[in-house]
Amino acid sequence: MKALSLVLAITLSGCTTTRPPSGEIRFHNRPPAVVVNDRLDVAKKPSERHYYRNLVKYDRHFQRRLTRWMEMRPARRASNVNSIDEVPDSTWFTNRIGVRDLSVAEIRRGPNVTGTPQKHLPLTIRSSKQSGVAIGFIVEDARGVKYLLKFDERDFPETETSTDAVAQRLLWAAGYQVPEDYVISLRRGDLVIARDAMIVSPTGDHDRMTRSFVDLQLARIAIDKDGSFRALASRYLEGAPLGGHPPDGVRDDDPNDVVPHQLRRELRGAYTIFAWLDHTDVKQDNWLDVYVADPANRKIHYVMHYLVDFGKSFGMHGLIAHSKANGQAYAFDLRNSTLSLLSLGTWQRPWEGKRWPRHVRGIGIFESEKYDPGSWKPNTPEYMPFLDADRFDKFWGAKIVIRFTQDQLRAAVEQGRYSDPRAADYILRILFERQRKTARYWFARVAPLDRFTVLPSNGGQRLCFEDLALRYRLADSPSVRTLYVARAFDAAGQPLASRVVATGTPDGRVCLPLLAPRAPGPDQYTIIRIETSRPGQNLPGVLVHIARDPRSAALRVIGLRRL
């Protein structure tokens, strides 16, 4: 009991630590890094990691979850962000919609550059799918391009194939590396069996593949009345697959992997994006590291990190697993079970009363009314970066989510090729509603001020930024009721005699005059602390670090620290 009290006291005391108003962090006077060098040659191929499903479930639900808590790790922010709290491009992530405008055509195409195999039939089956529970084959099209072919289950037509294609476009646009996925329509005659085609059993045994085996597999999939069936052709990634990455720590045999994965912003921040898409099938197996050759120099090799298998987004996981709790409870959820048990079943679960168009082909348990961005849960707690993600990571993800326009979302949804137009309309509407709910939630927990820049003004210079909540019409009050109170400090943390107050604008763009007396020092390092408030809402502050560029002598933003 004493030990428990001590643990609690120490935990609570962390909440009362005070820091100076200018913060403690200082930045180098240089522009933020926009790309990292994690493409150094890895001469020896790292070993392949296998996903031991039951072991991982036991660890993440029980043992490792408990012992991890007992390690009393300090809460740490993501450590691979640059000086303005953004993620540089890397083998994990490429900034797209977060930093540039994507055309509708780009969304439609996504990463698909090879061209659909629909135009290069027949598909030759090389082997059965080697892992997972879904039906599938390894095939080659007439050009010899290799794909993993997956299908919809018989009782769930137009589910995983459509969902995968849509989610793939959105995740690619968000910045993740994803394979090329194509939704195609086939008939039995479009699949031919190679003479040396093999059935690979889970135990690794190989048997010759027969026509009856293929027919037996196809009897389990959804087939339309005219005999055609949908498939998702996922182009094989070039390189040697290495399995998923460890959710804790790094790959010991990859010298480029130096940031512990539970501290990577793009992995932690994926929580928000996955919540938006209701991509609950989050496990090591759905990430894939690939040992690739450098496109410019084939002698250099390194590991690229991909996200794969999104067919269970949009509530499909709940539909197929027959569970309305999907997205709001783990498959085994100790907290929810305890609440139910102690309340003798009187506790109302968050997913009760969920409504969605149940009998429209292609729609899973996907809705926005019961959706809570802050308490969304994947199917299992096994992905550590999600458990360690803080509000800054989730805010970063929300910034990406809100960037999608209606036209872009529509272009992505069209790639699902839904036969029922109601399905596409419904999914589009829910994506939009969840998008706004997600952004509104996280923009209320971190001051949603972004795109800081120093611009000239007639009287000098000004610090300008965008209030994303106003920009995207997410604030509950009129823009003018938003107040920004800015104070300036020098590098030593000494306040400068200046306090500026400004109100919000309808488009969210605000500029604050830099009327402060110049900060001392050759680079005039200045820290601007901005507090944002709206009626009924006082948001945490933001510290913007400004210094003079030694080459151009212009003031520029060199750092950002969200509080």
Next chain:
Amino acid sequence: MPHRSAAIAVVTAAVALAGASSPSRAEDLPSELAGVVVTEPPVRPWELPPDTLPYLPPPRPLVEPPARTSASVARAPLPDQVSGISRGESSTTGDKLKVIPRALLFVPRVAIEVVGAPVRLGLYAYDRYQVKARAHDIFWNDTGTIGLYPVFDIQTDYAFTAGARFIHRDLFGEHEKLSLRASFGGVFWQQYSGLLTSGDRFGRLHLEAKAEYEVDPRERFFGVGNGDEIEMVAAPIDPYSDPTAIDTRFRQRVARGYGRARLRIVGPLSVRLTSGVLDKVFEEPSKGDIPAGTDIADSYQTDALPAWDDGTTYSYNELELRYDSRHNGDEWEPVSVPSTGWLAAVFGGVSLGFAGAPTHYWVYGGDVQRFIRLGENPRVLTLRLIAQEVRGETDEIPFVDLPRLGGPILLRGYERDRFRDRAMALGSAEYLFDIGRGFAGYLFSDAGRVYPSLQDFTLDELRVGYGGGVEFHSARSFIGRFNIASSIDGGIFFSLSLDPVYDPTDRVERD
């Protein structure tokens, strides 16, 4: 912008007149003034430089940059050097102090790792070597229709049992099933059985044939009647004239063979005809098989027990009419947890002895269950009334065939087979609520008793059990229940039951 300058002037004047500092909360703003800037110390409006330059955010690139290569990023910082931080943040007080609980929890953490290591190793081996798939390859044919595999079970009073089972799931192409099983457990508990079913061969008509042989060395006998339990008696008593209950054991060997036909008449209405032959032999248990002092002969006059001395061989024929509309209340709730509907079953049967065996009695009864859905997931209230009676001469009804109460199914909170007599009646109420995927909690109360006949029915001296537990189920089938129960007569009973509570008792299967 004259309009803006005027607005600034108004606000500045207002601030100056009020003598207050500029607003610091959104609620303090005086009026609708967009983009107005107020400074402190106040600056006279005409001193503010007019800002005519529009705010244009930096342009965003429109095209995807070229694919990164090792050469193109060669001059970029390494992944752990991008923060740009020249001076970091100190740890919080809480983080610094965490070293104390970290140290305190170190030993327990290591202990958990040590204890969990064999579990992890087992799971690793299970996954790494694909044990499930290999077992399937070993024990089943390629199509999964023929299997020979070990079985493990838990039986009340016999704890862990093990055996083997052969099954053919599709004998003649219409899912006809053949199952052969042998199990052994505890001390000399044995069971051998064979089962043949017609599958989908005959559509709405389902046929079944079964043969079993069991040796039960520790069956329980508490006398006949509703008497209170005592520790021991001075001399063996006649259980038919003295209802005193004493916990005793006996040994029995049962062989049964029967056929059954079930016909679905319309909707939830079905009829079932059962016809079989049973052979039962009773003995005193071996001393080593039972707890000390529980030999049946020590407490009861075994010669007063019908069929004890010579056993009995008899036919049993039964007709049952059943209305079963139980189902899950919502397609999203598991099929294995019915939450709405009725079960009403009435049956009548007759037993006739073979080869001079003095067995001749009628048995009849009914079982009514009502499932009331109280909420999603589901939350269910189940109400049940069940009654049963045997009619015949006392010495023509084998004592083991008397209706019984007590155990994990009927009258929970009491020992198995605690009460037996020529008639029994039981009422039950149970509230079941979903806890998580695959398991539910429940609370129950059972009230009932045995009688010399149903005409003696009374609510006096009812036995009442109560308790709760956790039920495990898959989406389609019941798996088991862990039960904690007690009663108004005291005692606490823990049980693990693999039989569904609300499936009507199969008379021919009961020992």
